[in-house]
Amino acid sequence: xxxxxxxxxxxxxxHIARLxxxxxxxxxxxxxxxxxxxxxxxYIYGHYRGNAVxxxxxxxxxxxxxxxxxxxxxxxxxxxxxxxHNSADLGKVVKCEVCHGPGGSRDVxxxxxxxxxxxxxxxNLKMAEPTDTVKLCTLxxxxxxxxxxxxxxxxxxxxxxxLQCTTCxxxxxxxxxxxxxxxxxxxGDAAAGKTLAAVCAGCHAAPAGAQLALxxxxxxxxxxxxxxxxxxxxxxxxxxxxxxxxxxxxxxADMQNVAAxxxxxxxRSGGGQDQAAVAAGHALATNCVICHGAAGVSRQPLWPxxxxxxxxxxVAALKSYRDGGRKNPxxxxxxxxxxxxxxxxxxxxxxxxxxx
Ligand code: HEC
Ligand code: HEC
Ligand code: HEC
Ligand code: HEC
Ligand code: HEC
Ligand code: HEC
Numbered sequence: 001x002x003x004x005x006x007x008x009x010x011x012x013x014x015h016i017a018r019l020x021x022x023x024x025x026x027x028x029x030x031x032x033x034x035x036x037x038x039x040x041x042x043y044i045y046g047h048y049r050g051n052a053v054x055x056x057x058x059x060x061x062x063x064x065x066x067x068x069x070x071x072x073x074x075x076x077x078x079x080x081x082x083x084x085h086n087s088a089d090l091g092k093v094v095k096c097e098v099c100h101g102p103g104g105s106r107d108v109x110x111x112x113x114x115x116x117x118x119x120x121x122x123x124n125l126k127m128a129e130p131t132d133t134v135k136l137c138t139l140x141x142x143x144x145x146x147x148x149x150x151x152x153x154x155x156x157x158x159x160x161x162x163l164q165c166t167t168c169x170x171x172x173x174x175x176x177x178x179x180x181x182x183x184x185x186x187x188g189d190a191a192a193g194k195t196l197a198a199v200c201a202g203c204h205a206a207p208a209g210a211q212l213a214l215x216x217x218x219x220x221x222x223x224x225x226x227x228x229x230x231x232x233x234x235x236x237x238x239x240x241x242x243x244x245x246x247x248x249x250x251x252x253a254d255m256q257n258v259a260a261x262x263x264x265x266x267x268r269s270g271g272g273q274d275q276a277a278v279a280a281g282h283a284l285a286t287n288c289v290i291c292h293g294a295a296g297v298s299r300q301p302l303w304p305x306x307x308x309x310x311x312x313x314x315v316a317a318l319k320s321y322r323d324g325g326r327k328n329p330x331x332x333x334x335x336x337x338x339x340x341x342x343x344x345x346x347x348x349x350x351x352x353x354x355x356x
Contacts, residue, residue: 062104083173101128133165161287188260196258216313220267224301226259267308267355273348281349296353306350314347
């Protein structure tokens with residue numbers, strides 16, 4: 001049996017001593033780990049200091065300005081310089097780095113310079129290439145009540161549907177609309193065109209809406225589009241042997257004349273369509289109507305009217321864009337994933353639109 005005195009001389013119970021030793025050891029390991037694993041700059045700058053905010057705020061993005069970009073990106077710089085986003089006299093300039101981010105590095109802290117951004121573009125710093133232009137462009141262009149009228153505005157859903165802005169607008173010169181470079185309708189002499197069109201009538205004058213007529217009605221079609229379509233058959237860009245023989249001897253003036261003749265005729269509405277197919281096609285046509293118009297009348301001279309075309313012709317054209325027979329950057333994208341069934345529904349809808 002132990003004496004009471006012996007018990008009193010124990011400094012503390014053994015298990016408490018062990019626990020304390022363990023805690024001291026843990027503290028030492030934690031301190032060592034902190035010294036060993038954190039970056040040195042932590043101890044110099046103290047990353048979470050309240051007064052670092054001023055430091056960070058003073059470290060402005062380093063914009064280089066458009067003149068810096070021009071020597072290396074001549075094409076984009078030329079387009080941009082003459083485009084609407086460079087209206088220096090109106091004081092409305094949207095510079096390269098507004099869309100692409102700053103071209104200069106930001107971190108200028110002695111040995112830690114460039115740690116988070118790298119060096120100036122192009123060595124280390126990769127410029128952002130905007131992929132979601134709907135997000136980018138609507139920052140400035142979405143219609144907002146109270147936004148000054150001088151700022152050009154659009155209602156995105158009506159204007160672009162779900163299409164990217166760059167489907168139609170060149171981002172470097174946004175007034176340039178895809179496929180509209182030759183949009184000014186060439187003059188053309190309709191009377192001279194009428195004479196030339198005598199040989200065309202055999203195929204192109206089939207009764208309105210005749211489902212099996214694969215030669216489309218040309219009456220009332222956009223003049224600039226007709227010229228481009230004839231040119232495409234002549235150059236083989238549209239691979240069609242029949243039409244090649246028909247137009248291979250037409251001169252530029254002939255093409256303009258025959259186009260002027262057909263564009264001047266009144267469009268002939270197609271025949272009745274299966275209403276279920278029309279409704280299904282209508283539901284699919286959200287993005288199509290942005291270019292071809294809800295009533296089949298297009299928004300740009302080089303985008304064809306679809307009112308007056310037969311369903312079967314439209315189906316054949318859509319499949320041809322999809323399968324690469326007809327090559328057109330806009331339509332190839334639009335038709336890329338169309339199933340045969342959807343092509344037929346869309347065609348039924350557009351064939352049901354009535355000429356005005
Ligand atoms: C010294 C020549 C030079 C200058 C100046 C320059 N770039 Fe570049 N840029 C390049 C090179 C080289 C590439 C391709 C290398 C790469 O993919 O990183 C490139 C690529 C790009 C890309 C495409 C990004 C990508 O991922 O392919 C964009 C956008 C770009 N630059 C914008 C700009 C802008 C805006 C400026 C002006 C602020 C500018 N550049 C200044 C040489 C330059
Ligand atoms: C209004 C926004 C905007 C402005 C301003 C702008 N860009 Fe771009 N840039 C884009 C978009 C969007 C793309 C992606 C191209 C696409 O989707 O077709 C792009 C692409 C590029 C590319 C990659 C190659 C290409 O053409 O696809 C380069 C290089 C480039 N821009 C340089 C410049 C330079 C240099 C300037 C200034 C002179 C400039 N950009 C001004 C939006 C802009
Ligand atoms: C930082 C704001 C800003 C961004 C981002 C921007 N724009 Fe603009 N945009 C403007 C301003 C400001 C004007 C007017 C310039 C003028 O009136 O000279 C303009 C003009 C235009 C116009 C001509 C309107 C007209 O008919 O007068 C078009 C089209 C356009 N922008 C399209 C685009 C597209 C497409 C994008 C995206 C690739 C884009 N913008 C991104 C500010 C912006
Ligand atoms: C389907 C093709 C198409 C798409 C996609 C498109 N635009 Fe346009 N945009 C046009 C055409 C064509 C015009 C010329 C005016 C007109 O006929 O409506 C235009 C004109 C504009 C204008 C000038 C409007 C005015 O009243 O001055 C602005 C701003 C504009 N677009 C911005 C955008 C933005 C932002 C996007 C992306 C959200 C976009 N556009 C997508 C075809 C398109
Ligand atoms: C033997 C019948 C035939 C004759 C004659 C004919 N075409 Fe065609 N044409 C067609 C067919 C079939 C197509 C559709 C081809 C296709 O799917 O690309 C077509 C397509 C076209 C298109 C494209 C229309 C569109 O909406 O894209 C134009 C324009 C055209 N023809 C003009 C003419 C002209 C001008 C003449 C007279 C010089 C002519 N054709 C004579 C059969 C004919
Ligand atoms: C960005 C504008 C644009 C959009 C969106 C668009 N198209 Fe087109 N479409 C065109 C252009 C441009 C052509 C003429 C192409 C050519 O020259 O071959 C065309 C041609 C056509 C033709 C052939 C017309 C003829 O006379 O030969 C059909 C059919 C057609 N589109 C249907 C559609 C359908 C269906 C959709 C929706 C899935 C659609 N398009 C979306 C621009 C567009």
